[in-house]
Amino acid sequence: MTENVSIVAESATRIFADLADPQTINRAKDAAWKAPLWQALTDAGLTLAWVPEALGGSDAGLAEGFEVIDVAGRFAASVPLVETLLAGWLLSQGGIASPGGPMTIAPGRPSDTIGLNASGKLSGRARGIPFAQDCEHIAVLASGAEGASIALVETKNCRVTPGANPAGDASNEVLFADTPAVEWRPASAGFDRTAMLLMGGVARSVQTAGALGAVLRMSVAYANDRVAFERPIAKFQAIQHSLAQLAGEVAAAVAASGSAADAIAHMQSFDDQIFLEAASAKIRSAEAAEKGAAIAHQVHGAIGFTNEHILHRFTLRMLAWRDDFGNESHWAVELGRKVAAGGADAFWPLLASR
Template sequence: MADTELQELAESIFGDAASSDTGFDAPLWSTLEETGLARLTLPAGAGGSEGTFADAAVVLAAAGRHAARVPLVETDLLAGWLLHAAGVDVPAGALTAVAGDLEVDGGRVRGQLARVPWTRAAAALAVLTPTRVVLLAPGTLTITDGANLAEEPRDAVAVDGEAVAVAPAPDGAAGELRVRAALGRAQLLAGAASGALAATVRYAGERVQFGRPIGRFQAVQQQLAEAGAEVAAASAAASAAAGAATADGMAAASTRFAVAAAKARTGEAAGTVARIAHQVHGAIGFTREHDLRLWTTRLWAWRDEDGSDAEWNAEVGAAALAAGPAGLWPLVTGSP
């Protein structure tokens, strides 16, 4: 499917489902399953559509732009990949995944997991321990409800029961799981920043002060231009990371560097765009009744999830130092 067709499809699906509710959007998830977008990058043998990471970037950006309430990253890029890579059959339904240290004795599993995303909506939970991949059904989980700032589920989970499956962890799984999560989060951040900017430009054109829309005032125009530049930079960084993953594979050092830069850059943009959006909206933007919160709370929450700006910037810096003077330009440009 061409990028334009995929983008039109994603915009149509997420646009029709957009709402200010919280919690899992089951009808939207059903539509994503029917259209093959829920498991876009997984192979056909795992129930996937065999799409690329660039395809996933298009869909995730649209999901962020419309504040979709579904575990796309968790199902497709994380749990589905992890289980398939470990040789475990990927179950149907929404999935979630987390890295954690569980006590595994044969098929019996016990332990505690913190801030697991979307557990309440998931048909199964995949856990990457230091040595194993464990697939757990909801019946083995005791969930204590939690949430991030955007009111997305981030639950505390107590595990005690028989696993559906236990398999050896693939080589390098921990590192790749972290990069995959950061890549997905960067796409969502870029999309949410775009959504916040669009809402702010729209409001600036509608809100009249001193006899004219506030968007005609130079100070407001300057703020909108700054936010627009941040959105462009975030989108470019996220797109470059998805392109690197598609071209070089997720395990490549070039992909890890591009993802580190993308997660840091989209996180930085998130703070600036959210600040300007609220400055332009004024007090009304801080009310729960106003839709601006759908984007800004996600920007604030997601920039600290799957590695903060400081963590990924440190990785970018370390890679630059390791490359040395001769290798810096090829590292930054991706050239040989």
């Protein structure tokens, strides 16, 4: 996101470049590349960057964790790194130690609710849970008699329906039917489902901005290489203006998601300003994904529509990410209602509050 990248982000970049190069992965016949990548990410402490040392993590800090997510977006790798980061973060909110191995987080849709009873049994249905079928554990934000609770669940105790998002990454319906929690704790005061979904939403926004940056670089390079009508297509004003518009979408996604991540990294609590930052990041990065993917494909022409080309690894993922942790329509309605409830005179002061 910035030029002053941390050592954590540098290390993430190195690992992805060595073990998850998009070209290499795209040619791979199987998923054998995933295990060494996951091992390296784990060894570098990146998977549990948002977990304090006392709870089994590397305690790298929120800002550094978002930088790792940015890098994950740039490589569009299909491993549950971002989900494990989020799950570890959620468990930490309840003071629950993170087990090793890949994790995911539930619920992932604003309409889904998971209940928790007094004896620690979970019930409910969670749709669109990323990578659930590939993870041993799920961190759950559940609602019980005493309000929001955080629970750690073993995936094998849930019913997981096989499924995938448009990019081919696992995305599952997870059914909790009297599923026992390994451990559960009440969430701290003020922590609720909105806060959890916004955190997931900002993670997806940062990931999207990273992917969009990669798509822009790829599209510029392609336009400079590809010769048609006896010159590189980059020399045509129509192509130049399309790519300038793509850059605008990248810029909006980078600015909105970077600002939201920074706001969360420095926040005291999930207040209205954080809501504005986080919801706006999710809305604007989703809009940028839609417009950006369309422009990048148009510039690439037929080759970008092939399985052989890596463009789809980025475009399909960023389009799929729009649906996770509340899509842009959901957050627009919530944000619109919040602004309307605050009234016209409070609107500009909110926008200009930082």
